[in-house]
Amino acid sequence: MRTAFFLLSMLLMGIGGYAQTTVRGTVSDESGNPVPGANVVIIGTTVGATADFDGNFVLETSEAPPFDLRVTSVGYSSATVSVSSNNQTLSITLAEAQTFLDEVVISASRTPERIFESPVSVERFGLKEIKNTSAESFYSGLQNLKGVDINTNSLTFQSINTRGFATFANVRFMQLVDGMDNTAPGLNFVLGNLVGMSELEVQSVEILPGASSALYGAGAFNGILFMNSKSPFDFQGISAYFKTGFTQQDAAGTNPYYDFGIRAAHAFSDKLAIKANFSFLQGEDWHANDAQDLLRPGADRTNPAYDGLNVYGDEVSTLLNFDALAGLPSGTVGASQVSRTGYAEGDLLNYGAQSVKTDFSVYYRPFANDFEIIYNGRVGRGNTIYQGANRYAIRDFTLQQHRLEFRNNNFFVRGYITSENAGNSYDTRFAAININRRWKSDTQWFTEYAQTFIGARLGIGTGVQLDEDAAHAVARQVADSGRLVPGTPQFQRAFNEVTSDGDLTTGAKFIDNTKFRHVDANYNFSHLTSDFADIMIGGSFREYELNSSGTIFTDFDGPITYNEYGAYLQVQKKFLEDRLKFTGSVRYDKNEFFDGFFSPRASLLATLGRERNHNVRFSVQQGFRNPTTQDLFIGLNAGRAILVGSAPDNLDRDVRTFDLSAAGQTLTGSPTATVVGRQAYENAFSLNSVQRGAPQAVETPLVKPEEITAFELGYRAQIGKVAIDLSGYYNQYNNFISNTTVLVPFYGTAGDNTLSLLALQNGDFFAYQNYTNSLAEIESYGATIGIDAKVFGNFDFGVNYTYADLEFDQAAFPDFRTNFNTPNHKVKASFGNTELFKNFGFNVNYRWSDTYFWQATFADGQIPSFSVLDAQVNYAVPSLKSIFKLGGSNILGQEYFSAVGTGAVGSIFYVSWTVNP
Structure with a gap:
C-alpha cells in the first residue's frame, strides 16, 4: 500500500509540478480595503492563485525567481509586480479600472486572458455587476450586455441567446455551470436559471457570442454562457440575501414576490474545504390570455371554427357536411368547419412560479498546493411554464447534476451526470382536449352539434328556420350542455385524472427521466512549451439515455441509448514583442449516427499604439450542431401535428x-x-x-448535422477613461436543421x-x-458596438447597439422556417455610480428593441417594439456587513412580449438585504 501511494503521489506531483517557490501577499484597493477574488498569475504561464475574502493569497510554483506577476480583479486595472526571491511577501494595490477591458476571462481560449486580448468577442458579468444590477436577479441582468437577447417565457424561465435563430427550446445555445452542461437532457435546452446557480455563489458569468465548436463541441453552435462559482478556499463564511416585493401585470394584477438565498463555506485547513448553497424563489407567473384566432384573423368566439391562441381544446375540429349527413341536396344547409369549445389557459394551470436550488461541494487538496479533487452535487426543482409546440405546465421539475473533478493549473479531468425528472408536468393543450373527451366523446359532441344545426336551419320541431349564425349558436349550446365548468368538483376530478395520465390519447402528463453521462479532460502544456507556443489538448465523451416511457420518445420498449465523442487541439503563439497573437484550434467530433466532423478555428489579434491600447482581431471558424435527442427519437402527438424524429x-x-x-x-x-x-x-x-x-x-x-462557417472582425480600444469594443460577423449555414410539416x-x-x-x-x-435539413442558402450577419466610460468624475456610463439580419430565398423554399426571432436593431444604455456618496450607489438600465417577426411551432406573429427601464439604489452598512437595495425591472410598467403566445412581461419591484456580500 505504501509503495502504491508513493507511486500515485509521484504521478500527481509529476502532473502538478513541485512547489519550489512560495509567494505570499495581500491585494487591496486604493482605500486599503481587501480585494477578494483577485487573480494572481505568473506572466507567460497559467500558474496562479486567487485572493481570499481578506485579500490574502499564497502562490506556490516550480518557477524559479525572478518572474513577474499580473494581478487582476473585476472593476480594477491590472497591476504587474516582480518577484525576485523565494518566500517573498507582497503588498499589492489595485486602482479602480477606467474600463472593463482589463477583466480576465477564461472561456474564449480555455485559458486566462484579459478581455482586451481575447481573440473573439466575449462579454463578462462579475461581482461588481452582480452587486449593481438593477434587474431583480443577476440572470435577468445579463440582458443588458451587448449582443445578448433574453426571451422571457416565464417568471422563472428566461432563454438567453446571441446572434439570432432562437426559440424557447434554444438548442443552439449552451450553458455551462462550473463546466457542466446544464441542458435538460430530454428537453435538449436550458431552462434559464430555474435549476442553475444562486447569485451568492456566482463569481463571474462569461458569454461567448457565436459559434465555438472548435473548443466546446457540437452544442456550442450559437453561443455559450459560463457560470463560474466561488471557491470555498477563497470565499469563506456565511452570506445570505432576502428579497421581497411584488409583480404587477394587467392580466394578473399585483402579486407578492419572494427570493431568499444562503451560502456557507469553510476551509478546515489548506487541504480541505466545503461549501453549500440554498435558494428559494416564488412569485406569480405572467398570465397569458390572448384570445385572438391566429388562423382566422378578426374571427371571434362566434365563429364555429374558432381556435384561440391561449384557449386550448378548440384545436379539435372537423368539417361537417350537413347536407351529406342529412341526406339533403348539396347547398341546402351547406357545410362548416366546426371546433369543440375550449378552455382558457388560466382554467388549466396554476400560475405560481417557483425555483428551489441546492448544491454541496467538497474541495480537497491532498498536497496543499494547486492540485484539487472536487465533488459537486446540484439539485434544482421548480415550477414554470415552457412554450414549445404547446404550452407546458412544468410542475415539480427536477434536474440533478453530480460532478467529480481532478485538476490543477495545467489540467482537469471531469466526469458528471445530468438527469431530469419531469415530476407532475403536463401539456395544457392535451389537458383541455382530454377533459372535454372524458366528459363527452368527439363523435357524440359533433353528432349532437350537427343534428341541432340541421334542425335549427330547417325549423324542425319549432317551425322557425334560424339563420346560419343563430343555428351555430344553438348547436354549440346543445352540444355543450352539461360541459365541465372550471372551479367545480367535477371539472377538478377530470383535471386531476387527465394530468396524472401519461398517455396523450387520454391524458396530458409529461413523463421524462432522461439523463446523459459526460466526461471531458484538458491538458495545457504552456508551462512546458511556452518558449515555443502555448499548446492545449482535450476531449470529451457523452452517452445519452432517453427514458420517457414512450410518451415523448419512441422508447415504449425501454430506454434508448447512444453516444458521441470529440477531441481538440489548440496552439497560441505571440510574435513581434507580444503585439501579434495567433490562436489556432481544431476539434473532431463523432456521433454514432453520423460521419465525424472537423471544426477548425483560426484568429489573429494585433495590438497597436504606443501605449498598446488598441487592437484589431479577426477570426474564422467552422462549427456544427448534431441533431438533438428529439430531432432523432421524438414520437409525440402535439395536437396540430405529430412530431416524428428521423433516426x-x-x-x-x-x-x-x-x-x-x-x-x-x-x-x-x-x-x-x-x-x-x-x-x-x-x-x-x-x-x-x-x-x-x-x-x-x-x-x-433524414436529418444530419448542421454546419456553420463564421467570420468575425473586431476592434477594441482603451482611450483614457473610455473603452470601445466593436465587432462585425458574417455566418454561412449549410444543412440548416429545420422542421417541415x-x-x-x-x-x-x-x-x-x-x-x-x-x-x-x-x-x-x-x-x-x-x-x-434545408437546402436553402442561409446567411446571417450583424454588428455590435459598445462604449463604456467614466463621466462627470466617478459616474459609470455605457451604451451599446446591436444589428442582426439574415438572408435566404423564401420564395424558393416556401416551407422553410428559420425561427430567426431577432430584432434588426437593439439599443441598451446604463448610468450609475457605485459610490455617489459614502456607502450609497445607484444604477439605471434602459433597453429598446425593434419590432420583429416571431416564428415558432406554437404560433407566429409580429412582436411590437418595446422599451424597458430598470433602476436600483443601494446603501451599504459596513458595521452590519450588509447592502440594502431598492429596485425594479420595467419600472415604467410598459408591458411587452418577447414571443407570440406568452404572457405580457410586467413589472417587478423589490427590496433586498444582502449580508456579507
Whole structure:
C-alpha cells in the first residue's frame, strides 16, 4: 500500500509540478480595503492563485525567481509586480479600472486572458455587476450586455441567446455551470436559471457570442454562457440575501414576490474545504390570455371554427357536411368547419412560479498546493411554464447534476451526470382536449352539434328556420350542455385524472427521466512549451439515455441509448514583442449516427499604439450542431401535428391508429387506418402545396448535422477613461436543421393516384412534423458596438447597439422556417455610480428593441417594439456587513412580449438585504 501511494503521489506531483517557490501577499484597493477574488498569475504561464475574502493569497510554483506577476480583479486595472526571491511577501494595490477591458476571462481560449486580448468577442458579468444590477436577479441582468437577447417565457424561465435563430427550446445555445452542461437532457435546452446557480455563489458569468465548436463541441453552435462559482478556499463564511416585493401585470394584477438565498463555506485547513448553497424563489407567473384566432384573423368566439391562441381544446375540429349527413341536396344547409369549445389557459394551470436550488461541494487538496479533487452535487426543482409546440405546465421539475473533478493549473479531468425528472408536468393543450373527451366523446359532441344545426336551419320541431349564425349558436349550446365548468368538483376530478395520465390519447402528463453521462479532460502544456507556443489538448465523451416511457420518445420498449465523442487541439503563439497573437484550434467530433466532423478555428489579434491600447482581431471558424435527442427519437402527438424524429430506426417505431371518416371506411373497408412514422418521410404531401390548392408529393431527407462557417472582425480600444469594443460577423449555414410539416393520407400513395387526393378531400389525413435539413442558402450577419466610460468624475456610463439580419430565398423554399426571432436593431444604455456618496450607489438600465417577426411551432406573429427601464439604489452598512437595495425591472410598467403566445412581461419591484456580500 505504501509503495502504491508513493507511486500515485509521484504521478500527481509529476502532473502538478513541485512547489519550489512560495509567494505570499495581500491585494487591496486604493482605500486599503481587501480585494477578494483577485487573480494572481505568473506572466507567460497559467500558474496562479486567487485572493481570499481578506485579500490574502499564497502562490506556490516550480518557477524559479525572478518572474513577474499580473494581478487582476473585476472593476480594477491590472497591476504587474516582480518577484525576485523565494518566500517573498507582497503588498499589492489595485486602482479602480477606467474600463472593463482589463477583466480576465477564461472561456474564449480555455485559458486566462484579459478581455482586451481575447481573440473573439466575449462579454463578462462579475461581482461588481452582480452587486449593481438593477434587474431583480443577476440572470435577468445579463440582458443588458451587448449582443445578448433574453426571451422571457416565464417568471422563472428566461432563454438567453446571441446572434439570432432562437426559440424557447434554444438548442443552439449552451450553458455551462462550473463546466457542466446544464441542458435538460430530454428537453435538449436550458431552462434559464430555474435549476442553475444562486447569485451568492456566482463569481463571474462569461458569454461567448457565436459559434465555438472548435473548443466546446457540437452544442456550442450559437453561443455559450459560463457560470463560474466561488471557491470555498477563497470565499469563506456565511452570506445570505432576502428579497421581497411584488409583480404587477394587467392580466394578473399585483402579486407578492419572494427570493431568499444562503451560502456557507469553510476551509478546515489548506487541504480541505466545503461549501453549500440554498435558494428559494416564488412569485406569480405572467398570465397569458390572448384570445385572438391566429388562423382566422378578426374571427371571434362566434365563429364555429374558432381556435384561440391561449384557449386550448378548440384545436379539435372537423368539417361537417350537413347536407351529406342529412341526406339533403348539396347547398341546402351547406357545410362548416366546426371546433369543440375550449378552455382558457388560466382554467388549466396554476400560475405560481417557483425555483428551489441546492448544491454541496467538497474541495480537497491532498498536497496543499494547486492540485484539487472536487465533488459537486446540484439539485434544482421548480415550477414554470415552457412554450414549445404547446404550452407546458412544468410542475415539480427536477434536474440533478453530480460532478467529480481532478485538476490543477495545467489540467482537469471531469466526469458528471445530468438527469431530469419531469415530476407532475403536463401539456395544457392535451389537458383541455382530454377533459372535454372524458366528459363527452368527439363523435357524440359533433353528432349532437350537427343534428341541432340541421334542425335549427330547417325549423324542425319549432317551425322557425334560424339563420346560419343563430343555428351555430344553438348547436354549440346543445352540444355543450352539461360541459365541465372550471372551479367545480367535477371539472377538478377530470383535471386531476387527465394530468396524472401519461398517455396523450387520454391524458396530458409529461413523463421524462432522461439523463446523459459526460466526461471531458484538458491538458495545457504552456508551462512546458511556452518558449515555443502555448499548446492545449482535450476531449470529451457523452452517452445519452432517453427514458420517457414512450410518451415523448419512441422508447415504449425501454430506454434508448447512444453516444458521441470529440477531441481538440489548440496552439497560441505571440510574435513581434507580444503585439501579434495567433490562436489556432481544431476539434473532431463523432456521433454514432453520423460521419465525424472537423471544426477548425483560426484568429489573429494585433495590438497597436504606443501605449498598446488598441487592437484589431479577426477570426474564422467552422462549427456544427448534431441533431438533438428529439430531432432523432421524438414520437409525440402535439395536437396540430405529430412530431416524428428521423433516426433511421425511429421511423418504424412510431405507429399510430386513426379513425376514418365514412368515405374512408367505404374506400378501405376498415374503420381505422394505421400510419407508421416512415410514411411522413416517404408518403406525404407538402402542407404548403395543399394550402395552395395544388397538392404535391414530397419525400423528406433524414436529418444530419448542421454546419456553420463564421467570420468575425473586431476592434477594441482603451482611450483614457473610455473603452470601445466593436465587432462585425458574417455566418454561412449549410444543412440548416429545420422542421417541415407534411400531410400523410390515410390511404393511397401520395403522387401516384387519385386515392390519396380523395383522402385529402375527405379529411382523411393528419399533419406530421418532420426533422430534416434545408437546402436553402442561409446567411446571417450583424454588428455590435459598445462604449463604456467614466463621466462627470466617478459616474459609470455605457451604451451599446446591436444589428442582426439574415438572408435566404423564401420564395424558393416556401416551407422553410428559420425561427430567426431577432430584432434588426437593439439599443441598451446604463448610468450609475457605485459610490455617489459614502456607502450609497445607484444604477439605471434602459433597453429598446425593434419590432420583429416571431416564428415558432406554437404560433407566429409580429412582436411590437418595446422599451424597458430598470433602476436600483443601494446603501451599504459596513458595521452590519450588509447592502440594502431598492429596485425594479420595467419600472415604467410598459408591458411587452418577447414571443407570440406568452404572457405580457410586467413589472417587478423589490427590496433586498444582502449580508456579507
